[in-house]
Amino acid sequence: xxxYDQLAKLLTRKRGATSLEIIQGAGTVSxxxxxxxxxxxxxxxxxxxxxxxxxxxxxxxxxx
Numbered sequence: 001x002x003x004y005d006q007l008a009k010l011l012t013r014k015r016g017a018t019s020l021e022i023i024q025g026a027g028t029v030s031x032x033x034x035x036x037x038x039x040x041x042x043x044x045x046x047x048x049x050x051x052x053x054x055x056x057x058x059x060x061x062x063x064x
Contacts, residue, residue, distance in 0.1 A: 003028055007038060011060030016048065018057055 006026040010017035022031035035045050035058060042063030047056045 003034060004038065004041075007034055008043075008060065008062065011038070011043075011045070011058060012062070016057035016059040018050075018055055022058070 003026045007022060007028075010022060010025050017025065019031045022034065023029065026034065028034050038060060039045050044061040044063075045058060046060075047058050049056045
């Protein structure tokens with residue numbers, strides 16, 4: 001399974017994925033670069049803030 005397949009699986013989960021989960025789950029050290037590449041492939045990526053935290057969860061929708 002490629003990094004993009006793993007990232008797609010994480011982004012489409014009901015609870016999304018934090019940067020750390022993306023690093024661990026997809027095996028990348030630059031999660032924001034991978035998200036930018038997913039956007040370039042036509043994905044819709046958005047971030048929701050987590051209550052009481054300084055980081056957020058990322059979500060994604062595959063291109064139609």
